[in-house]
Amino acid sequence: MAAIQISNIQKRYQSLQALGGVSLSIEEGEFFGLLGPNGAGKTTLISILAGLNRADAGTITVKGHDVVTDYRQARSNLGVVPQELVFDPFFTVRETLRMQSGYFGIKNNDKWIDEIMENLDLTNKADTNMRALSGGMKRRVLVAQALVHKPPVIVLDEPTAGVDVELRQTLWKFIARLNREGHTIVLTTHYLEEAQALCNRIAMLKQGKVVALDSTAALIKRISGSQLRVTLRQDGNIALPPALRSKIISHETPSDPRQHILRVTDYSQVEAMLAQFRQAGCFIEDMQLLQADLEDVFLQIMEG
Numbered sequence: 542m543a544a545i546q547i548s549n550i551q552k553r554y555q556s557l558q559a560l561g562g563v564s565l566s567i568e569e570g571e572f573f574g575l576l577g578p579n580g581a582g583k584t585t586l587i588s589i590l591a592g593l594n595r596a597d598a599g600t601i602t603v604k605g606h607d608v609v610t611d612y613r614q615a616r617s618n619l620g621v622v623p624q625e626l627v628f629d630p631f632f633t634v635r636e637t638l639r640m641q642s643g644y645f646g647i648k649n650n651d652k653w654i655d656e657i658m659e660n661l662d663l664t665n666k667a668d669t670n671m672r673a674l675s676g677g678m679k680r681r682v683l684v685a686q687a688l689v690h691k692p693p694v695i696v697l698d699e700p701t702a703g704v705d706v707e708l709r710q711t712l713w714k715f716i717a718r719l720n721r722e723g724h725t726i727v728l729t730t731h732y733l734e735e736a737q738a739l740c741n742r743i744a745m746l747k748q749g750k751v752v753a754l755d756s757t758a759a760l761i762k763r764i765s766g767s768q769l770r771v772t773l774r775q776d777g778n779i780a781l782p783p784a785l786r787s788k789i790i791s792h793e794t795p796s797d798p799r800q801h802i803l804r805v806t807d808y809s810q811v812e813a814m815l816a817q818f819r820q821a822g823c824f825i826e827d828m829q830l831l832q833a834d835l836e837d838v839f840l841q842i843m844e845g
Contacts, residue, residue, distance in 0.1 A: 542605050544569045544694050544725035545590065550599035552585055552749075559585045561749040562599070569693075572717075572726045574740035574757070576733070578843060581746040583729045584624060587698050591621045603694055617645055620687035621696045626679050630672035634663055634682055637671060638689050645690040657685045660715040662707075677704045684712060688719075695719065696727045701735065713739065737761075737835040745842055753842050760838045768831045769811060773799040774824040782821035785814060790837065805830070 545567040552560040560582045567573045577583050588594035590601050592608050592615070600607060606614035629637060635654065642650040658664045661681045666674060671682065680700065687695060697716070701709045717739070720726050730736055736743060736757070743760055745753040753760060768790060773779045779799045781789065788803040805811060811830070818825060 543567060544604060546602045548600050550589060551597045553597055559749050563751055565744055569725055570723055572720050572739055572741050574736040574743040575727060575729045576736060576743060577746035582749040583746055584698060587696055592616060618692055619694050620692035622684050622687045622698060622700050624699045628671045628679055633668050633670055635667045637682060638685055641686045641689045647690055657688050661685055662711055677708050680704055694725045698729050733836045733839055747843055761833055761835060763838055767805045769803045769805045770829045770831055771801050771825055772827040774826040777824035778822040782817045784817045
């Protein structure tokens, strides 16, 4: 039985087709990445999964429980960390987590609450009022709220957006531990290096449809070969030679118009490329041969 089964989910907002028939199966114990640009439909899909929105068509089950017809069981098996900072300003951190436990009918949950707070570095804020916390601390409490009922399936919607490095490291250490203990993790993030490091399998959404679905390693292998990053000297031609335009991945970085990134399918191509730069009057200041990563795959699929 899949941890999450998504079957032909469709959602339209007036003239906008937010989701155009999304189907996914996320297995128990997976660390699954859901990636896509802004407006791709990721948050809409998570909202439907969490019962905050209704699909126009299709079904979603969590551990075999339909999120509409069997919503109590579905939600008890699911913990969601939303993008937005949503909190009650009248309670302390501990009171907030105790109330969250109560929503799921869990009594005497302080031992697990203490463990969550310790792992998220919230212990010294336990008796602090929520409105007095920084944005990063509030986000830690959102994570704690999603975990308070020990859900087997955890969904993290941009959990590290705009937070400090310390929180990111603390959070991933704890979440990785939960995944090792058998929890299914679903992550949406714009930090593609996080997705590459953490996720076993990835789905990419574009304009409400799944455009890629495979293991992280298999997706990276889609880009054959490597990349040649060349920075040209200012005292020569800094434009890309016409003969190399078919190899282009990225013309230049916004901060440095002298930099060009080219696709290399075989190392023997590098010598010929350098000769073409010389013929065009380009002088090379710096050169790096790089392996493809998830960001390269993402850009190639989204621009395709």
